[in-house]
Amino acid sequence: MSENIQIAQSYAKAVHELSTAAGSADAWSRQLALLAEVASNDDMVRYLSDVSRPSEERTKGFLAVVSSELDAAGVNLVRLMGENGRLSLMPAVAEQYEALRAQAEERVTATVVSAHPLSENEINLINAALKKRLNRSVDLHTEIDSSLIGGAIIRAGDWVIDGSMRGGIEKLAAQLSR
Template sequence: MSENTTVAISYAKAVRDLAADAGQAKQWSETLAGLAAVAQNPDMVAFLGDEARSRDARVAGFVKVVEDAVDKQALNLVRLLGENDRLGILPEVAAEFEKLRAEAERRIVASVVSAKPLTDEQSNQIKTALGKRLDRTVELESTVDEDLIGGAIIRAGDLLIDGSMRGELEHLAVQMSR
């Protein structure tokens, strides 16, 4: 785990605790997503990386861009990150906060890559089966990859289920080469 990720987790936990006390998890999700988008903007990346400017000037510039869109607590977070030269980790803070929020709300996002588009019935069956197995509410993100030939690959957290024809053929080739 990188140092930035470790630090981002600490900030995300602090925001989670703050949001939980006020019942504002959804609002913080939206706020962090917006701050992360600003931090990832190429012009802002260049601005924050310009060491010819003082750290205070870079922080003030970032605050100026976001101050009308966020509340006082979010501005305090921005200032704290800026004082510690960590505005660039806002996208990681947002991502880690979403993981913590999903865990607290007992939900998980599963990705399904299938050879053909899933029907509503197939999506619902996958959600139900994964929900029972993981004891979570499941949200599906599905994509199509015709190279799978048939079947699907499902990823949910650390769980990987490869039910694709391509995966089966690769497994068979390994077995036959032994």
């Protein structure tokens, strides 16, 4: 699995360099998202893993589904990955590309999971605090999880703040059980 991640990182890095030079990051994000979605489709997974078909045929079949939505560079990426039998790695390439893009743009995606809907003011305060703390622009998403009882959990990459009542109760229970 680690080898596949390294391979996906190589493709993503090449695409990122290409998109940066051409100023086409948004277009590449859209294309890679589409390619990842198609490559993740159950029928396409079966089709791509059917080794009784030559890789050229599998690549042509994949391109038949996506080529109308791709520019020339996107078609070339599909052909290259198809020649190397790597089309199934497209979701990982898309994920790695987005990580590289976010890093280059000094942007992070954060999620706030709260027990109750947050007000616009609360969202703005959390966004400003995260921007200051992480020294990056923040794409903030919110989710509701009533099992938290109260408070919130904030996740940004590997960084997690658990300010939920459920989290506090679990910490207290762990301390009492020692």
